Amino acid sequence: MTTSPAPGEGPVRPVSVSLHEGTIAALKARTGNRGMSAYVEALIQRQLERDRLRELIEDAEAEHGPVDQAAVEAKRALLRGATAGSADAA
Numbered sequence: 001m002t003t004s005p006a007p008g009e010g011p012v013r014p015v016s017v018s019l020h021e022g023t024i025a026a027l028k029a030r031t032g033n034r035g036m037s038a039y040v041e042a043l044i045q046r047q048l049e050r051d052r053l054r055e056l057i058e059d060a061e062a063e064h065g066p067v068d069q070a071a072v073e074a075k076r077a078l079l080r081g082a083t084a085g086s087a088d089a090a
Contacts, residue, residue, distance in 0.1 A: 007045045012037075 004010075019027075031039045061067065
């Protein structure tokens with residue numbers, strides 16, 4: 001049983017993709033000719049991570065119900081080093 005490599009792993013091989021000319025120009029301006037592949041690889045990996053995270057959130061919400069926004073905001077305040085009510089004081 002062979003498993004596929006995870007994103008970012010395994011040998012590198014060329015593929016062909018079609019992009020709009022404006023997108024290619026913007027990509028070259030940002031990366032130069034030699035950095036395009038690494039940049040595109042990183043973008044794709046990031047999108048795959050976001051897709052998987054969205055799937056995990058959807059699975060959790062299906063099992064446990066929607067997220068309580070008040071609880072999310074309280075956790076954000078803790079992560080920022082503030083108390084839940086201190087944002088109003090600023």
